[in-house]
Amino acid sequence: MTRNIWGYQATPGHQAGTDLTGYKVEAIDGNIGNVDKHSEDAGSAYIVVDTGVWIFGRHVLLPVGTITTVDATDEKIYLARTKDDYQGSPEFDKDKHTAQVADDYEQPAPLTE
Template sequence: MTIDDGIWSYPAGSGRAGGQDLTGYAVVASDGATLGHVEREAAPFGMRHLIVDSGAWVFGRSTLVPAGVVRAVDPAGRKVRLDCTRDEVKQAPRFRTDSETRDSGYLSGVGDYYARLTTPA
């Protein structure tokens, strides 16, 4: 469905425990910028992702982040660390409405974007 179906699964060693609720966890980019908090998690079409409420950092919009971009989950600190920078998340295909989470074409485009970021050159 996308150039890297692994982009929709949490990486081994990320610390993500099955059934763990990440709602409310802070989301931190690889450059140390806090992007907002996890609003919810979903997996339509087997494409697991987080919806991140980014508050004011990008004019109050939410962002869709595939699970494969998660570098680490810190349950004690209630943080999710990503394997991309704030600017890379900001440049991702724009998330506008929940209906996009049911559009496999939109999700594939998001997956392709993030897979290019996380695939070694």
Template sequence: MANDPWGFDPSCGELGDLDLTGWRVEAADGRVGEVDTYSDVTGEAFLVVEADGWIFGKVMIPAGAVTHLDPAGRTLRLDLSRQQIEDAPQYLPDQHHADPEYRAEIAAYYWENGPC
């Protein structure tokens, strides 16, 4: 994973004009779901992923967990396991952007649990 939880790793390449909405999201051990919304704002980048029914609802994932972007296949890969995503703090849409404590909790969870 990137050193900055809230930034896409430079090895992913430039996002440019890419719209990640609807892209397939793959963990190291299988499909997670699709990108519902995202931010590519420097220092605040994240994905909100609509899970494919193996967990209820949506999850927020810091952009630093993204290891690869495949524009041709409209797929992005994460340096996380499905279990890590399933065990992540609940996604709270009213807090994810405005509450720095919530964002810190999300980042701490993924970075303390390390890559899969």
């Protein structure tokens, strides 16, 4: 099955317009950081995660299609992959970020279902 990883899944609990900045981000096997920035742009929605000390203060861009649940009460986002899967993600460079997110970041490893 193919799905658009740059759009929210049908049931993650995300409410359009909700500011996710500061939410904790949890992989299947533990915390990977906090949301530093997010976009709800149709067809190219993403979150930027500040990994803190986990992988030396990197920022990684993740497509919102990897989100399984948004828990607004606990301000946590749960992801569909392991920490190791995200550790190799390309680093997000705030200074070089442009509207062409898709061109630079749309080549992640395929999701398994």
